[in-house]
Structures are given as structure tokens and as C-alpha cells.
Amino acid sequence: MENLLFCLNATLPVFLVMVVGYLLRYFGLLDPHFVKTLNAFNYKITLPMLLFRDISQADFSQVWDTSYVLFCFIATLISITVSWIGTRLFLKDVSLHGEFIQGAYRSSAAVLGIALIQNIYGDSSIAPLMIIGSVPLYNAAAVVVLSFNGAHAQGMDRAAVKKTAKDILTSPIILSILLGIVFSLLPFSLPVIVTKTVNNFAVLASPLALIGLGAGFEGKKAISCIKPTIICSVIKLLVWPAVFMPLAVWMGFSPQKLIALLIMLGAPTTVSCYIMAKNLQHEGALTSSVVVSTTFFSSVTLTFWLFVLRSLQLI
DSSP: OHHHHHHHHHHHHHHHHHHHHHHHHHTTSSOHHHHHHHHHHIIIIIHHHHHHHHHHTSOHHHHOOHHHHHHHHHHHHHHHHHHHHHHHHHOOOGGGHHHHHHHHHOBOTTHHHHHHHHHHHSOOSSHHHHHHHHHHHHHHHHHHHHHHSSTTOOSOOHHHHHHHHHHHHTOHHHHHHHHHHHHHHSSSOOOHHHHHHHHHHHTTHHHHHHHHHHHTOOGGGGGTTHHHHHHHHHIIIIIHHHHHHHHHHHTTOOHHHHHHHHHHHHSOBOTHHHHHHHHTTOOOHHHHHHHHHHHHHHHHHHHHHHHHHHHTTOO
16 A cells, blocks of 8 residues: 555656646636647746756766666667567558557657656656657657658658757757756856756746646547557557566666656657657547547556556665
8 A cells, every 4th residue: 555655646646737737728728829839838948947957966977877878779769660560560551550650659758757757756867868868769760650651651751851850959858958967067066046047947847848738638539540549558558668667677777767767668658749740741640549548548557567666666
């Protein structure tokens, strides 16, 4: 019971904030335009401020772990490859291939991951290592996957590749991580005025991001493409954690690193999958269904995985 309460205290507050966001949208207190603006504000301002604060105040030379970053990268690469091969072999509807593959591997690692890690440990200093190892690969692979798979697949589009490369290199999250590393290595601290200003934005990151996720939740779309949605959701929420978490435990990663890995592997499919699918000429119905399904059921599956790790005294 103690372990169960620990897990519920870790996950339920996070998902309840998402529920509040959904209710605010449902009762008309938030409109679609505001939600879109809020998500952009979170992505470009508050999340980068949070990451910069946590990294710049830490001794990054002590936090850095090459084996951990490589593990995140290789686990992500294997997830993409296996999803691609499995989809080609077993999913008959060719038009759904690109969306299925992307939905099966791509997590909401930055937004939901940071929120959960913060809720458990009080800071997100380990999250950047996981983000460095997975998020750039998420984006680059999505362009390849969606360009070569689907009813209207035409191979790599130069404009899409160029745009994705630019987005990765200019990503506020990636840039904030790099800037935080630089300041963490400097022999002096930032002025108090600067640190307090950054902190005022950083504390907004998790609650506003979760409200944005909840407000963007569209339950009616979950009933479309029900069979592939279920299969894709099971792979995303259950299969990858079951495959890679035992390996992570065997490698001896710390409890906080295990939590970050769990988020990378078992967090719901990110909302940005839908935007990218639409931009690359895919219908988008399966993607939206997977986003809704994984977001809803991850409150149960993440609690389950945390309970397993807690019961085994790994966290």
C-alpha cells in the first residue's frame, strides 16, 4: 500500500492538472487559439527556462553520463527500427504505415517527462540527458518515416528535411540545454536578479504545459482507427518499457535516471506527431487517436511501472 500511494502521489497530481485543463476548455474558459498560443509559449519560453535553470545551477561535469545518453539514443533507434519493420510486415493498410510507426515510438518526453520527474524529485536535472539522447532523433526519424511510408509517400522531401534540420538546431529546448551546460561550467554564478527572473518563468513550465495538454485533448477522435490505435498504444505504453527497463536496471542507472528512461519509453505519444503528420500529407486520424489514447491510459500504465520499480526497491 505504501508503494502504491507513492506511485499515485507521483502520477495523479500531474494528470489531474491535465484534467483541469480539459475542463477549462470544455466550459469555454480556454479557446483553441489560446491553447495554441499557450503551447507555443510553453515550448519557447517556460520549458527552456526550466531546463536552463536546473542545468546552469548544477555541476554538469558531474551530471553528464555518456553511457546513459547512448542508452537513450540506442533504445530510441531500436524502437524506431522495430516499429518500422513490424508495421511493414503486419499492418495491411499502407496508408496508415507512417502514422503508426511515428505513434509507436515518439514520446512526450520533454513536456510530460519534466513534469513527472519534477513531481517526484523536485528538480529535472537528469531530464536533459534523456532529451539529448532521444528528442533530436525523434524529430529526424519522423521526417524519414512519414516521407517513405503512407499512401502518398514520395520519398524524402528536401524542404521537409531542411526544415526539420533547422528546427532541431534551433529548438528552444536543445538551445537551453546547451546554454545551461555553458553556464554550469563557468567559474561564477549568475546575478541574483537574473536567477530570480529565470525562476519566475521556470516555475510556470510544468503546470502551464499540463494545462495545455489537457485543453488540447479531443476524446471524440479516439474512436477512429480503433484497432491500430489499440495496438500502437500497447506498444508505446507497455512493450518498450518491458523491453528496455530491465536492461537499464542491469546497467545500474540511478533511480532518477530510471524514472527519466521510463518517461522516454512509456510516456504518451506527443501532440507534435499530429502536426508533422499533417504537414507531410498524411490524413492524421490515426495519429490523433493514438495521442488521445496514450494520453488517457498512460495515467494507469505509468503508475503501474512506477509501482513495479518501487516494489523492487529500484526507486
